[in-house]
Amino acid sequence: MPAIERLPKKVRQEQLKRTIEQNPFVTDEALMKQFGVSIQTIRLDRLELGIPEVRERIKSIAAGVDEVRSLAIHEVIGEVIDLQLDKSGISILEIGTEHVFQRTGIARGHHLFAQANSLAIALFNSDKALTASANIRYIRPVRLGERCVAKGYVRPTSKKGVARVDVRTYVGDELVVEGHFIIYRFAAKDEHELHKGGVPDAHRD
Known part of the structure; x- marks a missing residue:
């Protein structure tokens, strides 16, 4: 694998700033690999540019989000850092030892599903919301120490009380x-309606 060409400091800092503006969730470790410099150099660049570390950037984004209504905030798997009710939202899940298989260090699928599913429910400006169906595709294994950024988008349907949600995790x-x-x-x-007729057939819209 060819070595990454070292950029002049000014050029590197300009590209670093642009990269973080495009992806506020990028870590110093990822930037280190992208620019082929030490972690200390990345941190010094951020300090000179006045850019906070990734956790502080996440907190600043999360400060202005809508409040989750459809379930308790602790029931959302991952940290909700952006939420526009009935529109879109973002959650972040740091994969720790409690999320992975001990022998392989690969994340258990039900944790990744739970992050996506709970975000899908949290998107709604409703007292309650339930998953009627889910179609999940796991594209590649997620490993210990990786940060999963789930992005959800509401797609309204013509059937009252039913919506589609697309979630993609990166x-x-x-x-x-x-x-x-x-x-x-x-x-x-309206909860009594569930006991009378169950969840409506969401596919007839």
């Missing part, structure tokens, strides 16, 4: 999980 710029959900949303006063 590690860096690489798509690792793709999910398509049918979500039934309802107010607390």
